[in-house]
Ligand SMILES: CC(=O)[C@@H](O)[C@H](O)COP(=O)(O)O
């Protein structure tokens with residue numbers, strides 16, 4: 001039986017809006033609670049060095065909320081493990097998963113995956129520490145089969161497919177060619193015993209085809225588009241809509 005893809009809601013953009021005033025609203029905790037109540041199986045945060053959105057205090061509060069009230073919900077912390085203080089926060093909070101992303105501090109958003117071989121010396125000790133702490137690791141990767149064997153060799157548990165190229169090609173002439181790169185990378189990951197996550201610019205329109213075509217996606221982490229949808233529809237209706245797409249596509253995959 002195909003394991004259903006889990007939805008992890010990234011609440012970065014709730015924090016971005018909250019930070020524009022000193023009023024504490026919209027609440028990141030309330031957003032997470034409402035998304036969980038609507039069926040989200042995880043919460044994702046990406047505390048960047050400049051705390052432009054998610055602050056270290058948010059991470060601590062979300063961790064406490066999930067531990068105390070939603071122990072079945074996964075917390076996924078994303079970030080560059082080489083950034084000051086990131087790993088200190090991860091090992092303080094001990095999330096279910098840490099997704100390592102090679103972002104530089106000044107990047108406006110995540111826009112590429114690791115060059116695992118080039119960064120091997122940096123990645124191996126971090127992955128060993130995550131494993132020792134019982135934290136599942138995921139490496140943010142471009143849809144590139146040449147990176148998969150190295151991801152396994154350095155000790156990652158999963159890869160996260162960076163899906164912006166898929167999203168920006170959706171509905172365009174080269175969409176099939178781009179999607180094939182994801183299918184090939186996911187299949188290669190499965191052959192190497194790596195779990196497959198996916199995220200970045202996924203939305204209600206493009207999510208279904210991705211899950212239909214790319215095998216055994218264990219988790220999609222979705223933030224920007226989902227929070228934008230929630231501004232119009234509310235968190236509950238929005239999360240239910242994303243989960244409906246996931247449920248329908250999982251059934252088709254199970255076929
Ligand atoms: C790693 C990734 O693709 C996203 O999870 C990232 O966290 C988005 O970051 P921003 O919300 O800062 O654009």
Ligand SMILES: NCC(=O)COP(=O)(O)O
Pocket residue numbers: 010044078160198199200201202221222223224225226
């Ligand atoms: N890892 C992807 C993520 O957490 C959210 O990305 P986006 O949906 O905000 O682009």
